[in-house]
Amino acid sequence: MSYLELYKTGELAQRITELKELLEPCRLCPRECGASRISGERGECGAGQEAEISGFGPHFGEEPPLVGKGGSGTIFFAFCSLRCVFCQNFEISRGKDKYSVKTVELAEIMLELQERGCVNINLVTPTHYIPQILDALLAACERGLKLPLVYNCSGYERLEILRKLDQIVDIYLPDIKYANEEIALKYSRISDYPRVAKEAVKEMHHQVGDLVLDKKGAAVKGLLIRHLVMPGGLAGTAELMKFIAQDVSPNSWINIMDQYYPTYLAHRYPEISRRITRKEFLGALAATEEASPDFQLV
Numbered sequence: 001m002s003y004l005e006l007y008k009t010g011e012l013a014q015r016i017t018e019l020k021e022l023l024e025p026c027r028l029c030p031r032e033c034g035a036s037r038i039s040g041e042r043g044e045c046g047a048g049q050e051a052e053i054s055g056f057g058p059h060f061g062e063e064p065p066l067v068g069k070g071g072s073g074t075i076f077f078a079f080c081s082l083r084c085v086f087c088q089n090f091e092i093s094r095g096k097d098k099y100s101v102k103t104v105e106l107a108e109i110m111l112e113l114q115e116r117g118c119v120n121i122n123l124v125t126p127t128h129y130i131p132q133i134l135d136a137l138l139a140a141c142e143r144g145l146k147l148p149l150v151y152n153c154s155g156y157e158r159l160e161i162l163r164k165l166d167q168i169v170d171i172y173l174p175d176i177k178y179a180n181e182e183i184a185l186k187y188s189r190i191s192d193y194p195r196v197a198k199e200a201v202k203e204m205h206h207q208v209g210d211l212v213l214d215k216k217g218a219a220v221k222g223l224l225i226r227h228l229v230m231p232g233g234l235a236g237t238a239e240l241m242k243f244i245a246q247d248v249s250p251n252s253w254i255n256i257m258d259q260y261y262p263t264y265l266a267h268r269y270p271e272i273s274r275r276i277t278r279k280e281f282l283g284a285l286a287a288t289e290e291a292s293p294d295f296q297l298v
Contacts, residue, residue: 001148002167002221007141015164016138019131022161023049029081029127030158030196043128046079051132052098053077054091056109058118063255063298065211066120066150066173068218073118073147075109077125082154083189084177085265086272093125106136107143114147119218120171122150127157134168148220151204155197156190162203171211171219172204175226176244179236187234187272201225201248211253211296224253224298228260229284231272237284241291250292256284 006012025034026043033044042048058071066072078098080087091097101109110121126133137145148170155174176197178184184193204223211222225244229237237256244252258281262273288295 001146001170003137003149003170004141004146006167007138012134012138012141012168015168016131016134019134019161019164023131026128028130028158028161030156030192031081031190032158045081045128046095047128050100050102051077051106051129051136052079052095052100053106053109054097054099056113058113058116059122062122063224065213065217065219065224065253065298066122066171068119068216070117070119072120072122072150073110073113073116074122074124074152075106075113077123077129079128080125080154081127081156081190082193085187085269086260086262087264088259088261090264103132103135103139106133107139107145110136110140110145110147111143114145118147120148120150121145122152122173124152125154126151127153127161130161130165137168155200156193157196157200159199159203162200162207166207170208170221172208172223173226174201174204174223175228176201176240177228177235179239179243180234183234183236187269198243198247201244205248205252210249210251222253223248224255226255226257227284228257229276229281230260231274231276231280233280233283234272238287238291241288241295245292245295250294251296252292253296253298254288255298256281256288 024036024038035041035043054076056075059074062072080093150171151169152173181191185191
């Protein structure tokens with residue numbers, strides 16, 4: 001894996017040092033809230049000094065290229081920089097389900113997932129813990145970790161941070177949620193999401209390219225984009241697919257997801273207090289295919 005080369009040369013350790021400097025004041029995500037996390041203060045996202053997770057294990061519900069035969073080795077990190085009112089994992093994203101893990105414990109989790117036959121290490125919402133995660137990655141490399149690293153995120157990422165992850169992350173798995181700033185502000189409490197996410201996805205593709213599979217059909221490198229179809233077309237699917245085709249890659253691998261359901265605070269918003277219709281989902285698929293017939297839909 002790419003990170004093994006950086007580990008051998010000492011570059012991985014240098015990147016970790018640079019990223020730790022962004023913990024106080026905290027500037028890891030685009031909110032740049034400035035919390036003194038090393039001193040124990042929690043950021044606007046909720047994250048503190050140590051990494052906190054809600055659980056880990058082989059996951060067979062991810063996209064087929066990420067699952068392989070042994071499952072995706074998922075580690076679910078607590079908290080999130082977004083505030084999605086329809087979050088399907090709100091117990092985790094709001095920190096209701098969490099426990100802290102030290103560097104050695106997180107490294108042991110990675111190694112355990114490898115030992116259990118997982119085909120990758122899947123970091124779910126890792127943005128606000130990147131220095132801590134890479135500390136654990138370094139320790140795991142010393143003990144034989146060699147699986148592809150998946151960066152499973154909301155798409156709301158700082159370019160400066162992503163560039164420090166170049167040649168460390170093997171597979172980027174971002175959501176791309178909204179095309180419209182007002183919609184993003186209303187449902188995720190952040191207005192600059194469309195601009196930030198678009199720039200982030202372009203940088204991810206620049207680093208790893210289109211998704212590449214091994215002979216067994218498991219992903220080893222590249223970009224796989226997720227998009228959740230919302231009621232009433234509120235996500236702006238057609239516009240986002242055109243952006244991906246024109247500015248990222250017409251051969252992109254994309255998962256158009258139909259599993260939206262009204263949970264968490266969605267009942268407060270009548271327009272999203274229902275599941276999507278079959279017509280809405282088929283319309284999203286048609287818009288995707290129209291944007292590029294060469295998209296790989298998973």
